[in-house]
Amino acid sequence: xxxxxxxxxxxxxxxxxxxxxxxxxxxxxxxxxxxxxxxxxxxxxxxxxxxxxxxxxxxxxxxxxxxxxxxxxxxxxxxxxxxxxxxxxxxxxxxxxxxxxxxxxxxxxxxxxxxxxxxxxxxxxxxxxxxxxxxxxxxxxxxxxxxxxxxxxxxxxxxxxxxxxxxxxxxxxxxxxxxxxxxxxxxxxxxxxxxxxxxxxxxxxxxxxxxxxxxxxxxxxxxxxxxxxxxxxxxxxxxxxxxxxxxxxxxxxxxxxxxxxxxxxxxxxxxxxxxxxxxxxxxxxxxxxxxxxxxxxxxxxxxxxxxxxxxxxxxxxxxxxxxxxxxxxxxxxxxxxxxxxxxxxxxx
Numbered sequence: 001x002x003x004x005x006x007x008x009x010x011x012x013x014x015x016x017x018x019x020x021x022x023x024x025x026x027x028x029x030x031x032x033x034x035x036x037x038x039x040x041x042x043x044x045x046x047x048x049x050x051x052x053x054x055x056x057x058x059x060x061x062x063x064x065x066x067x068x069x070x071x072x073x074x075x076x077x078x079x080x081x082x083x084x085x086x087x088x089x090x091x092x093x094x095x096x097x098x099x100x101x102x103x104x105x106x107x108x109x110x111x112x113x114x115x116x117x118x119x120x121x122x123x124x125x126x127x128x129x130x131x132x133x134x135x136x137x138x139x140x141x142x143x144x145x146x147x148x149x150x151x152x153x154x155x156x157x158x159x160x161x162x163x164x165x166x167x168x169x170x171x172x173x174x175x176x177x178x179x180x181x182x183x184x185x186x187x188x189x190x191x192x193x194x195x196x197x198x199x200x201x202x203x204x205x206x207x208x209x210x211x212x213x214x215x216x217x218x219x220x221x222x223x224x225x226x227x228x229x230x231x232x233x234x235x236x237x238x239x240x241x242x243x244x245x246x247x248x249x250x251x252x253x254x255x256x257x258x259x260x261x262x263x264x265x266x267x268x269x270x271x272x273x274x275x276x277x278x279x280x281x282x283x284x285x286x287x288x289x290x291x292x293x294x295x296x297x298x299x300x301x302x303x304x305x306x307x308x309x310x311x312x313x314x315x316x317x318x319x320x321x322x323x324x325x326x327x328x329x330x331x332x333x334x335x336x337x338x339x340x341x342x343x344x345x346x347x348x
Contacts, residue, residue: 003108005119007127010094013119018091021082023103024125032195034096034128035203040081042071042103064102071106078107079114086116096121096128129195132202136229141205143213144170144235145343148316149244151181151309152251152301153326155217156258158244161333162215167340170214175200178224179258180217181309182272185224187265197226205232213344218316240343241321242336248302250327255301266292276308 005013011034014020020037022029025048029039043051047070055063082093093111095118097104104120111118121127147155156173163169177191178184185191192200205214218241221233228236246254259265269292277285284307291300322339326332 003112003118003120004100004122005092005094006122007131010096010119010121013091013094016091017088019082019086019088019093021085021093021095021107022125023095023097023107028098031193032129032199033125035199037096038085040078040085040107042074042078042097042107043067067102075110078110079116082111082116092117092119094119094121096124098124099126100124128199132198135202135206136198136231139205141232141235142168142209143239143344143347144232145213145215145239145242145340146218146236147215147242147244148218148318148321149246150251150313151305152255153244153246154251154254154329155244157254158326158333158336159215159217162337168209168211168214170204170216172216172219172223172228175204176223176226178226180219180223182275183259183269186259186268186272191224191226194226198229201229201232211344215340238348240346240348241318242339242343243317243321243323244332244336245323245325246327248305251305252298252301255305256297259301266295280308 010020014034014036020034021040022033022037023040023042024033025041025043025045026039027045028048029041033039051063051067051070054066086093093116095104095108095111100121100123104124108118108120123130147158149155156171156179159169159171163171173179173184175192176197177188179188191197216236218236219228219233221228270289273285273288273292276288288300288303291297291303322342324332324336324339326336
């Protein structure tokens with residue numbers, strides 16, 4: 001019986017709940033993996049390094065022998081681990097490595113011998129990467145309805161509230177783990193790698209949207225150190241913008257909630273503030289640092305918006321836009337929903 005499976009068929013099993021296993025080392029998995037897969041490494045990072053070095057020095061046969069010696073004692077634990085992880089017993093386990101080679105083949109064989117039906121993905125993660133690149137090169141994306149506005153109007157909060165009401169949302173900042181500004185990474189975990197970011201975007205976009213569109217937030221081409229795929233970024237420029245308006249007091253409170261004023265974050269603000277020296281000058285930056293040191297968060301945030309963010313983003317108001325006053329919030333949300341309906345009814 002053929003124990004291999006084509007990538008597209010494997011991904012359809014993933015969507016049905018099949019366990020997807022990445023047999024590569026933890027470092028390889030951390031860099032990028034198929035969304036939803038779990039890491040059951042045949043070799044850890046140190047072991048992979050040893051085998052690779054031996055392969056380089058003495059050739060494939062000697063390196064494979066070392067691999068067998070390392071992996072053999074692990075086989076019972078590997079089977080136990082997969083048994084614990086497997087949520088859907090009726091579907092085969094899907095196994096991949098970098099190119100559909102020895103590591104995924106070995107675990108596939110171990111699992112089948114141990115009574116766990118398993119299939120090895122042809123081409124491995126390399127084939128998946130090509131699949132994602134092709135998706136963003138060729139697939140027609142749904143319409144992207146974009147919320148924009150000055151810093152602090154609460155675009156992320158608005159999107160979360162609308163998503164809770166059944167609206168289709170693409171959370172670019174959530175997937176990128178960055179708020180998309182000079183201070184956007186503060187208080188958040190590290191961003192994913194570029195390859196993983198693209199995989200997460202693919203996973204959110206691959207099935208399209210029943211409504212024919214996604215709501216998202218206007219972002220620069222780069223979100224932190226990550227870059228949007230070109231066709232996705234271009235799609236964000238096509239539609240009439242939903243421009244959110246809010247007063248400075250409202251925006252200040254939103255920022256205070258997004259960036260909790262705490263001693264832990266205080267030091268993290270120093271570097272990004274100092275980086276503003278070229279644009280704002282030494283004296284203004286020193287004033288900001290003094291406010292930070294004094295813990296005067298509300299005044300610091302207001303001045304950052306008045307002196308830095310508002311002048312920076314005021315010129316980004318697209319000519320093609322509908323302006324929505326979001327205050328008071330519940331009434332503003334209803335106004336926004338009406339504006340969404342108008343944009344949906346009038347394709348570009």
